[in-house]
Amino acid sequence: GGVGAFCCNPCDIAMIRMWSDGTFPEHMRRGYTSLGNAIYRIAKEEGLTTLWRGSSPALVRGAAGNMIMLSCFDEVKERVAKYLGYNKTTVIIATLVSGFMTTITQVPFDNAKVKLQKMQKGGGNIMYRGLLHCMQVTLQREGIRGLYAGVGAFYVYLAPYVLISLAVAEFLRNKAGGLTIQLMP
Numbered sequence: 001g002g003v004g005a006f007c008c009n010p011c012d013i014a015m016i017r018m019w020s021d022g023t024f025p026e027h028m029r030r031g032y033t034s035l036g037n038a039i040y041r042i043a044k045e046e047g048l049t050t051l052w053r054g055s056s057p058a059l060v061r062g063a064a065g066n067m068i069m070l071s072c073f074d075e076v077k078e079r080v081a082k083y084l085g086y087n088k089t090t091v092i093i094a095t096l097v098s099g100f101m102t103t104i105t106q107v108p109f110d111n112a113k114v115k116l117q118k119m120q121k122g123g124g125n126i127m128y129r130g131l132l133h134c135m136q137v138t139l140q141r142e143g144i145r146g147l148y149a150g151v152g153a154f155y156v157y158l159a160p161y162v163l164i165s166l167a168v169a170e171f172l173r174n175k176a177g178g179l180t181i182q183l184m185p
Contacts, residue, residue, distance in 0.1 A: 002058075002059040002060075002062045002063035003062075004062060005055065005058035005059050005061065005062035006052070006055050006058070006059055009051065009052050009053075009054065009055040009058055010039050010042075010051040010052070011035065011039070012054070012058065012113075012117065013042065013050075013051060013052075013053060013054060013117040014032070014035050014038035014039050014042065015035070016054075016114055016117040016118055017030060017032065017038060017042070017117065017118065018032050018035075018038055020118045024120070028120060039051065053116055053117055054112075054113040054114070054116035054117040056130065056131045057109040057110070057112040057113040057116065057131045057134075058109070058113050060109050060131070061105075061106045061109035061110055061113065064105050064106070064109070065102050065105055065106045068098075068101050068102050068105045069098050069099070069101075069102040069162060069166070070098075070166075072094075072097065072098040072101045072102070073094050073095060073097075073098040073162075073166050074094075076093065076094040076097045076098060077090055077091065077094035077170075080093050080094060091166070091167055091170050092163070092167070094166070095159075095162050095163045095166045095167060096159065096162075096163070098162055098166060099155065099158055099159040099161075099162035099163065100155060100159075102158060102162060103151060103154050103155040103158050103159075104148075104151070106154070106158075107147070107148050107149075107150065107151045107154050108135060108147040108148065109131075110150075110154065111138065111146070111147060111148075111149055111150070112128075112131055112134040112135050112138070112147075115128060115134050115138070116128055116130075116131070116134055135147065
């Protein structure tokens, strides 16, 4: 999750900026014409490292999200199976709970990432110094709701991914004879 987030950050920052361009007054709009144009101009006008602005929350979000998704899925599946037995319903319940827990974990980091990627120098926008500063300012100005803005939409976006990926992984694990990897003796 974290490695993918880091590698894809230039495309992510370009996408966020292209989406948010219309929210700025006309004199502050960047006017990117395409993904390639956005990436080129960001690197040229703001420096190559700007393409990775917001990558720290994306790294944390990706790594923490995958860790929570996988561990929560296995834990919930095990606990629900004690009551319902191991079946499709057990797997679906475990994926939905796992998706919810993953959402709760990822949304604050995703909101910080978007704010870091969207910001412009000057023009009255807050210039965040980094992930923790962004989250601190958000808490001070917007409260806990600011960190979790869009949580419902994020769950609707994430739940199908979690359901499909974990259900397929579970199916393949069962087809492989319950194959598990023991990391420690």
